[in-house]
Amino acid sequence: MKQKLIELVKKSLDTCLERGLLEKKDIPPIEIEATKEDAHGDYATNAAMVLASLMKMNPRKIASLIVENIEDTEGRVEKVEIAGPGFINFFMKDVLWVKLLAEVNGKDEKYGESTLGEGRHVQVEFVSANPTGPLHIGHARGAVIGDVIANILTACGFSVSKEYYINDAGNQMNNLGKSVSLRYRELLGESVDYPADCYQGQYIIDLAHEIVEKHGTYYKDNESEGTVSFFTDYAAGSILDGIKKDLEDFGVVFDCFFSEKTLYHDNGVEKLLRELQEKGYVYHDGPTVWFKTTDFGDEKDRVVVRENGEPTYFAADIAYHKNKYERGFDKVIDIWGADHHGYVPRMYAGIQAIGKDKDALDVVLVQLVSLLRDGKPVAMSTRAGEFVTLGEVVAEVGKDASRYNFLMRRSHSHLDFDLELAKRQSNENPVYYVQYAHARISSIIRTAIERGYAIPAYADIDVTLLTLPEELALIRAIDRFPELIEGSAISLEPHRITFFCNDLASLFHSYYNKNRVVSDDEGLTKARLFLVKCIGIVLRNALRILGVSAPERM
């Protein structure tokens, strides 16, 4: 609908230019937006006002020129008005709106998809927590946001790969192995002075138990250089399995788990360092190697090889990103906790040094979550072993409700997650409001079938029967869905979809309370059934993108 109007206005402008009514200049792209108020018609454009300063003419004068030269050959527009400082308001013929439903119904589960991405390859990397402990609530938000961004991009025609980067090569891993081995010895009766900097959680002891059960005292009796690495590998593998399971229960499934270790095995880090050297982006200070990230706008240079000769995490991360691009991704999106924001400029420096454009990377920062229980903050520290795991949250609050909750705010705003509140108020949770709308639609359709109505096809309905303002408002909302998804994709903002769902559900509930869908009036019933079915399609598609179920009954 919007596109057609843009064409009309564009054509009118061309006509004005040809006839010399307007001076030839670079015309900026025409923008048309859906209006907020009925009095302003269905759509409005500010084109005249934008051109006014360019042409040095009165905006209302330009507006009237545009209006006079519109050739609405297909008869779509009911009325055009010039309003306020120079807005052009378009009133579309009502029937046109109803006709849009044919498209919704025809595309069904594909309604809302677009070709914006043109098949470009995008990778979304998220969660990427060290396998040193179970995922907690803080990871959950990043997990949902990453997952939904991937879904949105997929719906927009991008070829998307979801990836989890396993940081399994650092000191933390050695520490993990050490922690488990000490607990193991403790369980076998040895008196152990357990250090404060080791992992404190109960899960470490559980892992030690497992090892005792499987291997007895073997690793105590046969201690060697490989012993700690056995504990490390065992623990990391087991914890990672747990992470995968928690994510799966949360509806988050990755296409790829990428191990940091493989970067070293393939000499990726070494190759990267050589590349930076060859390109002249590094300098040496004794054994330390510095990368001149200031060349790319960072506030200070960063170390890539430490004094002890080992590459830093940063060096590995650049190598990792290089690897991503070598795998053929046109664009890479990193979802990070907001506490890593200081890291953003150096990552941009990194990808530019390996010859990538800044556009090839987007970093989405997700604010950390404060977990509350009864309004009181729950102290969370992986190291101290005090945390509520993602698995516990999902078990307690439910997948749909917790996902939806994380998606209700912009990712860069703070979020309080109160467990007791989430449980106690579960009936008032917005997710149920939306799901209820969907269940209600299913119920209406069931009722209609019971009373002998068939699910109508577009050809069966009389489009002139849907004339109520509420019905047109619903159709308008439905019509905006594809633009909404595209907007979410461009801005990488999943929360827009939850707001859309709430708005659409609200329009529907209100309509439902005021009007009867299934009645004795056969024509009207068919028309309304068709409308309601289309609303259901859109709700279902929106919820699917959010990874939230659309129940037929509740």
Added chain:
RNA sequence: GCGCCCGUAGCUCAGCUGGAUAGAGUGGCAGACUUCGAAUCUGUUGGUCGUAGGUUCGAAUCCUACCGGGCGCGCCA
């Protein structure tokens, strides 16, 4: 000290990349089930958009300076 994010109704938050009279939810108050599901709906209450300037036809949105809150500033990851 420097950098990033946030500041909008009593509370929690939107505001579609600069548009017309700033919106939801929640809370308070008053109503609606003999009829497709009341996990719903209707009405009402509620604002110096942190403050002060600037940019222009037009600013919650962009620029500058302050105020207040969070985070970061390691050869940790």
